[in-house]
Amino acid sequence: xxxxxxxxxxxxxxxxxxxxxxxPEKRAIAADLLRAIIRNRTLVLSAQSxxxxxxxxTTRRQLMPNExxxxxxxxxxxxxxxxxxxxxxxxxxxxxxxxxxxxxxxxLLASALRADCGLFMSEDLQHGRHxxxxxxxxxxxxx
Numbered sequence: 001x002x003x004x005x006x007x008x009x010x011x012x013x014x015x016x017x018x019x020x021x022x023x024p025e026k027r028a029i030a031a032d033l034l035r036a037i038i039r040n041r042t043l044v045l046s047a048q049s050x051x052x053x054x055x056x057x058t059t060r061r062q063l064m065p066n067e068x069x070x071x072x073x074x075x076x077x078x079x080x081x082x083x084x085x086x087x088x089x090x091x092x093x094x095x096x097x098x099x100x101x102x103x104x105x106x107x108l109l110a111s112a113l114r115a116d117c118g119l120f121m122s123e124d125l126q127h128g129r130h131x132x133x134x135x136x137x138x139x140x141x142x143x
Contacts, residue, residue, distance in 0.1 A: 008037050009044045009082065009112035011122035012052040014139060019063060019072065026140055033121065033139050038079070046082035046111040048104070082111035095131060109134070 010033075017023055017030035037043040054073050057063040064072070082088075091110035096103065105125060112120045113134055120136045127138040 005040075005042070006118035007042050007044050007116060008119040008121060009046075009108070009115065009117040010034065010037065010049070011108060011120065011124065012049050012056065013123045014121050015045075015049065015053045015076070016056050016061065016063070017123075017140075019057065020061070021063075029139055043079040044082050044112065044115045044117050045076060045079045046108060047080055047084060048107060048111065050076060050080055052104075082115040082117075084111070088114055098131065099129075101125065109136075 014030045014033065017026040018034050019031075020027050034043070050073050053076075054069055057072070058066050058069045063069075088107065088110045091113055092103070092106040095101065095106040095109045095113070099106070099109075101109070105122075109120060109125075109131060113132060117134055120134055121139050122136060123138050123140055125136045125138075127136060127141050129136045
């Protein structure tokens, strides 16, 4: 679990797993992680991560109907505090050059960096990798 003082950006995949009945082990881990980060008041999300989550849970994975999904996304909206704008795009270019990651991942990482997050929780990126003061962690990796 992240420390109580470290801002933690949660990638879309972790948000989706938190409600996915087809992945009970990952669902439990992701839901526990989200509860802990929310309790610590260190959760940081971006509009991009919420929009991606909505698309995945309503279209690609069809985990819930639109109205229910909108309620879920709205419940996370208070944590949508990551900065946006061209400064994030510019920082994403630096991340892309340094990592070679996909563009949409670079934008999320840049948002996390601009929000002074210490942790970036994602299943899709290199566990343990550091970008400045940001550490990528896969919450599903066994300790």
